[in-house]
Amino acid sequence: MHKTTAWPLALAMICLIVYASLYPFAQWRDQNISPFRFLSAPLPQYWTGFDVAANLLGYAPLGFLLALSALRSRRVRWAVTAAVAVAAVLSLAMETLQSYLPSRIPSNLDLALNATGAWLGACFAWVLERAGVVDRWSRFRARWFTTEARGALVLLALWPVALLFPAAVPLGLGQVFERLEAALADALANTPFLEWMPVRDVELQPLVPIAEVVCVALGLLVPCLLAYCVVRTLPQRLAFALAIVLAGIGASALSAALSYGPDHAWAWLDLPVQVGLVLGALLALALLPLPRRGAAALALLALSIHLGLLNQAPADPYFAQTLRAWEQGRFIRFHGVVQWLGWLWPYAAMGYVFVRVSRAERPRGSEK
Known part of the structure; x- marks a missing residue:
């Protein structure tokens, strides 16, 4: 049996998202307001296409990798739901922590786009699994790589x-x-x-x-x-x-x-x-x-x-x-x-x- 590379790649993706969301990790402060206030705030009046694409596409690989790791392990019944839930909780945590960073602005639109991106990525993994692509990859990997290839493939x-x-x-x-x-x-x-x-x-x-x-x-x-x-x-x-x-x-x-x-x-x-x-x-x-x-x-x-x-x-x-x-x-x-x-x-x-x-x-x- 080959250990899936999707799970360690998902962990790496989570680490990268955390770093990108909280960069530059400086000048933390308490504004004396609820860190969840952004959830009920009006939608942002100013946004750019780049911001929308970055928030939408930034979480799509995470949703894909989480769903794929669940599908490969056969241990999670609702792979898409679980992947979107994990990504949404991560995005909520990042937006909440951004309330304490002066250079970052938490946004309910960003949270919605992150969750949507994760859902799109997870659905894509589910479609590939239904189409038999995941099984074909497993057979391809068995022909090309040794059973302990996961670490090298991730690198x-x-x-x-x-x-x-x-x-x-x-x-x-x-x-x-x-x-x-x-x-x-x-x-x-x-x-x-x-x-x-x-x-x-x-x-x-x-x-x-x-x-x-x-x-x-x-x-x-x-x-x-x-x-x-x-x-x-x-x-x-x-x-x-x-x-x-x-x-x-x-x-x-x-x-x-x-x-x-x-x-x-x-x-x-x-x-x-x-x-x-x-x-x-x-x-x-x-x-x-x-x-x-x-x-x-x-x-x-x-x-x-x-x-x-x-x-x-x-x-x-x-x-x-x-x-x-x-x-x-x-x-x-x-x-x-x-x-x-x-x-x-x-x-x-x-x-x-x-x-x-x-x-x-x-x-x-x-x-x-």
């Missing part, structure tokens, strides 16, 4: 989303050292512990072209190796690696289009990046026959090198300007959702492959 599903957060180096996820250093220095300011922090002799230096090539190549190779840990046959690995390459390029182009405009969607594709993409694809092709346990071990090594190189470089000025544009523009919630994925995805992948490598060998005749 691979989140990887293109993580790439939407602007990266200083294309496909370079997990560049957190400079931010952590600054945050720690701010937290320890005016305390004797500030002197305990190590002091660098020189400032972080930008990556030289060869280091950028290696970072891009490893950034593409890591998800391929992650897939090799759970995909069964050589032709299936080849097809999956091709899909990963296309998804990585497409997500990076979409990120650039959102950041700089559609005319600059391919501005990131300079010569070092092109060489890195080709090198990463060739390495993924050469490592197709690698055993699953070997793929996990090599992924752990690739992640260590990738993060080590990436975190020795600073964010360039253009990258900082990009972040300010996202943080000050209408992508504020979207930025808040994906920035944590961009920072944490490689560390979650490192934990996953570490567990696979350290797991005891299975008896002969079982899966590697």
Whole structure:
């Protein structure tokens, strides 16, 4: 039996919704009014099509994943109703908490749109189940993936989303050292512990072209190796690696289009990046026959090198300007959702492959 990936993806979606709904988590205050007052308030006089679409579509994936996880487990009789109820309670909790945030305005219209979006997503999952698509996916998954593929599939599903957060180096996820250093220095300011922090002799230096090539190549190779840990046959690995390459390029182009405009969607594709993409694809092709346990071990090594190189470089000025544009523009919630994925995805992948490598060998005749 395969464990469904819909449930952990639903949990991840809930975490992202909570973050996007309560961002920036600052200046909490009590207005001395009931936090549920917005429920009986008149409908908002000002709204935009973007707000309606964001609230409607933002909860549709959650409703879909909750209903799908219930349908796959066969434990919840009323899957659509249960999914909508959970999503509606979550939306009510978020709107209520927004009453204590000066930068957010709770709205009964948002609550209705969130619940409607969840209902649409849940109905879509129910239609797919009735049409037999869910069963066909189960058979497809049994042919393509090992029985313990859920963790890898969740990480691979989140990887293109993580790439939407602007990266200083294309496909370079997990560049957190400079931010952590600054945050720690701010937290320890005016305390004797500030002197305990190590002091660098020189400032972080930008990556030289060869280091950028290696970072891009490893950034593409890591998800391929992650897939090799759970995909069964050589032709299936080849097809999956091709899909990963296309998804990585497409997500990076979409990120650039959102950041700089559609005319600059391919501005990131300079010569070092092109060489890195080709090198990463060739390495993924050469490592197709690698055993699953070997793929996990090599992924752990690739992640260590990738993060080590990436975190020795600073964010360039253009990258900082990009972040300010996202943080000050209408992508504020979207930025808040994906920035944590961009920072944490490689560390979650490192934990996953570490567990696979350290797991005891299975008896002969079982899966590697």
